[in-house]
Structures are given as structure tokens and as C-alpha cells.
Amino acid sequence: MRPIVEFAGVTRVYGSRVALDDVHLELLPGELTFLVGPSGAGKTTLLKLINREIRPTSGQLWVAGMPAHQLKSSRVAELRRRVGVVFQDYKLLPRLTAAENVAFGLQAGDLKVSDEEARDRSVDALEAVGLGDRGDAFPHQLSGGQQQRVAVARAVVGQPQLLIADEPTGNLDQETAWEMMALFQDIAAWGTAVLVATHNVDIVTRLQRRVLTLVHGRLVRDQPAGRTGRMAWLASS
């Protein structure tokens, strides 16, 4: 199976600080992977590299078949349409309803999507995340967990090959966090590679999915799914 993401000796340096150091890894379609590590370990840098918000200082990075390490600015949008992104703070537009937020994500990325199609696909995506009846609600009328679900719906409505999430449960209670993880498992089950950066040890430990551990910019552990490993980074955090 061809990997969706492939890091080959990727290093990213900010000034004199090495944020990511010679990282090699592959993410496969349908795989739910956790990215863990202490604060400042390079998790966000790794996600930003995948979404081509930044370029590697050295090494090669392939995302959905595109060379992110040497991608021209004019082709960045094309790459991003293949990657869905979920943030800790949801990043929903407050003046749009849930359905409009999802449709906005769809139509901003593709002018060929009609209003009718955007509406249909938004409703479908909201139903998929369990919010089919809250499409007309504005973000302030939704709970944190519901807002995060809308953000997930917006991220996947364009049917990306890869979904990356940066601390998606950071603002949620434990019960809602588990619901979010169930949602990510569903999305992965449909063939989308899902990479979740998180500090939530309980979820990582109990789900027994693949776990990548970053410490000081180095990938110190790549634990396959089905294993229960010690959270090595906890000792160094």
C-alpha cells in the first residue's frame, strides 16, 4: 500500500533551534496514528510541514503524492485540498451556521461546487459526525464538543486523503474527547489516514493505535498498533 505521508530525513530548523531532527516515517491510508510528546517536541511543526505551512530545512516530504519539500507556492492549495485539518480551538466562523461553516470549507476550496451540492454535502458531513439536526445552529449555540464535530465535518467534507488534528480534545471533557476519538476511528475506517497530535495519555493508551513519540524534535519511538507501550516522553516532559 502506498503511503499517504512519507518523511525521509526531514529536518526543520528555526534559527539556531532544531524543531525536527532527521525524521523518517510513513502514514498509510486508513491508519489512525497518534503523535505524542512533551510541549516543544515538534508535534505542531510536523503537522505544519504536512500541511505545507512551512517547508523542511532539509530532507524529503511527500504528502498525498505531492513533494511538499519542493512544492511551489502556486500548488500549495492543491496539496491542502488533499489534507483536512482540525484545530484545538475549532476555528469556526461565528457569523455562519454549522452547515454554512462546512459548506464554506467546501466552496472556498473548489469553485465548481454549487450551493445545492455544498448544502447536500454539508448536511451529509454533519450527519456523519452526529450533528445532522444542528446544521442551522450558530457556533455559540453549540457545545465545545459539537463545535469540534463541526470542525471535523468541515475538514472531511472535501474527502481528503489525510486528516490531521492538533490537540483536538484539548478543550473537551473526557467523555466528549472519547466521542471525538470514536469519530476519528470511523473516518480512518473509511480509508482516510488520520494523524492526531495529543497530550491525552488515557486515550492513547487505551485505544492501542499506532503511536509516534517525538522528543526534542527526534522521533524516538514508533509503536505499532495493538501494543501497549510506556509513554516514553512522559519521563522527559
Next chain:
Amino acid sequence: MAGVVVKGRFPRRRLIQVVATNLVRHLFGGAARSWARNFGSTAPALGSMTLLLLMAGLVGLTGFALHNLEQVETGQASLLHVYLRDDAKPTDVAALWRHLLNDVRVAGVTYVNKDQALERAQRIPGLPQLADATESNPFPASLDVQVKKIDDVAAIDALVRYDVAVDPVYPTSYDEGAYQRIQAVLFGTAVAGFALLSLLGFVAVTVTMNSIKAAIHARRDEITIMQLVGAPRWMVRGPFVVEGAITGAVAGIVAGLVTFGLTFTGITAAAGAFVRFAPGVTVTVAAAAAALVLLVGLALGSGSSLISLRRHMET
């Protein structure tokens, strides 16, 4: 338990219509809404740009009039009137005429008799009273010499000044330095106008850039989301360029209308003075100037936006 994301493909109906609708709504609709919403921060830009364009229109029309005036003055300055003695012999006048015609620096020579000179003087403001004050005709006959190059007028003057047929008291119309004085005044006016417009242009562009910066700041969440969902760069930046163009267009329309209105009023209220002091400035020219002001407004507004986007929007 949540459901799953639908992976089905939806039919692409009425593709061109859909793309056009989305494009217009996103680029122009979004820009117009944002412009109206941020009017408070746009107003200073609108004001300064309107002032700039109005000044540009008026200075442009003045420059056009001065250019035409210069052409007229240049034409007049290269026309040398050689005044003849009242008692000059026809043979001497004919000899002088032939001598001038044979000179390669001369384009043509016309004889003007005293009656024609009087008639011409009566068309010049102030001179009819002088002509009427005396019973006899005080204006001398002349040979009007059209010199090819204005620089040769002095040489032709020196050539004819002491001819026997020429009036020894007031031999020619040559006024050394008159043309240079006109040139100096025109150059000074052009420099002052350019400096004023440059200053106003700098202010207008700076204020417009700041208003676009404010618009970017107000819509930063929307921009972030658009960038992250893979909106093309032109689609993210386009509405801001259109927003700047709207500011420029509104300023251009106001300035263009005022420029046209003032010029039209001037032409209709004082047509004679306009023809003399602003030759060539007609209603058509005023309309063209107004249209040009509008185009400059559009270019300035969208250009300022582009500069602001380069500086303030993250890629």
C-alpha cells in the same frame, strides 16, 4: 455513535454557471460586504484618494491647457513681425521680402498692410480704444516672417533690424527672453504640480494600504480557514484587491464628476476666457479627464491593496 463521511461523487451541473456565480459572489459580493462593513476604516482612504484624484484631474487639465498655451506661444514667438516705415519705398520692401524668402531659416513671409494691421489690432483686447483714439491709423504695415526654428528668430531680427525699409524706432516684434520666461514658468508649474501630486499620492496609497491592513485583520479567521482548506491564493487575496478597487472607483467617480462639473461650469460660464487661457480644454476633454481619473482611481486602489497584501498577509 457517529456515522461516516459520505464518499459519493456529486454531479457537476451547470459548471460554468456555478463557477461564475461562486466567483462573482466570492470576489465581488464578499468584497462589497467587507467594504461596507469596514467603512469606518475605509473612509480616510476614500477621502484622501478622492482629494488626490480631484487634484490630479484639475492639475492634469491645467497641464493640458498650459501645454496648448505653450504651443500657441511658441507659434507666436516664432512669428516675427517686421514693421515697415510708413515712407518705405515699394522696391525696398520687395527687396527685403525676397531676401527673407530666400533665407533657408524662413518658412514663409506675409505682407500685412496698414489697414490689415488696424483690423488685427482691433481684435486684441485694449487696442480698439487706442485705434479709435486717433483719427489716423497708428499701426504700421509689416512683413510677418514665420521662422522655422524659434532659436533662429534672433538672427532673423538682427538681419532685418537695420534694413532701409524697416521702421528704425520699432523695427520688429522680437522680445529677447520672452520665450525663455514662458518656458521657465511652465517648468516651475509642472514641477510644483508633480511634487504636490506625488505627496498626495503617497498619502493616498499609504492610507489605502492601512485600510486594507485593517480589513485583513478583521477577516483573519476567514483567511486562515480559506488557506487551510486549500483556497487558491488568488481567491484568498482577490476580495481584498476588489475592495481596494471599490475604494478607488468610488473616489474616482466622485473626483471625476467634480472635475467634469467644474470644467463644464467654467466652459459654459466664461467661454471666451477659457478659449484664451485654457486653449483646447473642451467638454470632450473634460469628460476624457473624468474617465481617466476613474481609471487611475481603480488602478491606485487595487495597486495599494496588492502592496498591502504582500506586506501583511501570510502565505
